[in-house]
Amino acid sequence: FGSSRSRFQLPGTRLLGAMAADRTGRTYFITGGASGLGLATARLLVSQGASVALGDKNAEDGKRAEQELGPRCLFVELDVTDKASVRAAIRAAVDRFKTLNGVINCAGIGSAFTTIDKKLEPHNDRFFDFVCKINLYGTFYGSSEGAAEMAKLPADAEGNRGGIINV
Template sequence: MTSFDVAAVVTGGASGLGEATTRALAARGAAVTVLDLQEERGQALAAELGGHTTFVRTDVTDEASVQAAIAEATAKDRPLRIAINCAGIGWAQRTVGRNGEPHDLGAFTRTVMVNLVGTFNVLRLAAAAMATTEAGEDGERGVVVNTASIAAYDGQIGQAAYAASKGGIVGMTLPAARDLSSVGVRVCTIAPGLVDTPLLGSLPEEARQALSAGIPFPKRLGRPDDFARLALGIVEHGYLNGEVIRMDGALRMAPR
């Protein structure tokens, strides 16, 4: 198993997919900077992992906030080579509700701001920092892994805002990879299906089993560790670039 003797940033790194990824990177020797709004969880995780893992309270939609976090990551004694975007929020509301009320515009805007604009904000600033480092094998300087969702393709009733935000991440993957080819930074995206994160963990066991039964194979919810292993696989596989990978057990979601 290769060691990652580099610096890395993980947004949403204090819980769910991000926490699993933070743990996996730290286990491989990376100096991880956790970017999250959950200060208590983030500080506790950094203290638990120790070593070169640090936490910076970060709002991914705020330029100065992300710049400060990237500055901390680049101040470590290793080059910044890895950025993994896991920060995101969900929202469920029909475009026009049963009582005729239109979708909340503020909620739509916030979902797109956090999920799409926040992802791009971190991508551009992390890539700019990577571009200043010395190139490695094949001229590579770093890799950015974003998180979309199968809702980008199979958005269900009530998922217009969420699907639009994740569809934007899918849509910018290839052009971002092409943009950054000149500086040796790869860009890939993972589109997870139903993953057993804290959000799904709040559902009754009966509901969780019903969700699992709808997945072709394997008939279980995805695990955060599944995501972390795939993210690290993308980091290691230097020929993967500009690609979106579905991680969903062959699930194609029905309208509801």
């Protein structure tokens, strides 16, 4: 892990370079990978030569994405609120592709609601807890389990072993 922020770059040039990168031989695990930003990210990475493991709760969309992206894609049914599920999904990715170079946490939900309900009462905690489990714990589990796996890799010339992106 490490930061490439230590090198000066003109605004926007890093993104342009990332869009055209050759990622052959690299593997990325993407939570929320069966749709939306997760699937778009997977499509880009596969087009650059990478292998991707898509973790998602939606098996139907996940299997469809796996079929679309071909042999460099693995779909793993995943509940990001369950640490054991995240660990097993990352293990499945490593078993299939033999390495893990990055984790991209795209799984998340949101809701627009007022601070109080229509009766002017505070909302109950049930939905807030659910959102936190997915958005906060899910991101933490993906990051920590992925980091533990990437820590096994040899460091590159800059001392990095992989990367994590939280969306």
